[in-house]
Amino acid sequence: MTALNPNTGAPVSSTPNLPFATDVRFMSGKYVGVDGNQHQGTFAFF
């Protein structure tokens, strides 16, 4: 990751590269809701 100036988008030169980790998943299909009924939906897990 690189820190950027939010106004210009330019890298903040004093900030070194930062390591990051991520676990991203998406799911699309039918599921049973807490109401006990079937639904169709799309969800993401982070």
Add this chain to the structure above:
Amino acid sequence: MDVFEPGHQFGDFDFQLQDNDPGISQSGLFWTMPIPPESANLDFGRGLAAFCLTDAQMPDMGNLLASIWGGGALDATGLPLPPIFPSSVSLDARWLGPGPRQKTVDATNRFVYDHTETSASIRWTSFRRGSLFASDNGPQQVLFAAIGRERNGEFLQSAGDEGE
């Protein structure tokens, strides 16, 4: 998305700078949020998938412990956990380079999982309190990536489902 100080990695929570996730709902569903259907696309036959979000509201929990216990709470040693701040994220995740198809049929736990392991990459931007972080073109290490189809529970009704 977890960001760490230089020289640190996942697990070094005392050196974590940012933790974007949707939080834990009262039902116990954790780190999961509904997304627009058009944001996720899957071509299972070709082993490709893409997931793109723009400016999704997703709090910065500070670190994993605060994400689990809540911002401002105390950790196991009595030290305060970081506060939670509003944040927005954008991402573009891609799955590609499929391997062989693999199918798991588990009659005991009643699920069928048909999947292929892939490679993956992600571009990510997060904005919080006037700070903007963006992934760069540095190398990414993929520990595991896959696309698949799963049926379980009441969606696995027949013996034919389990044996197909």
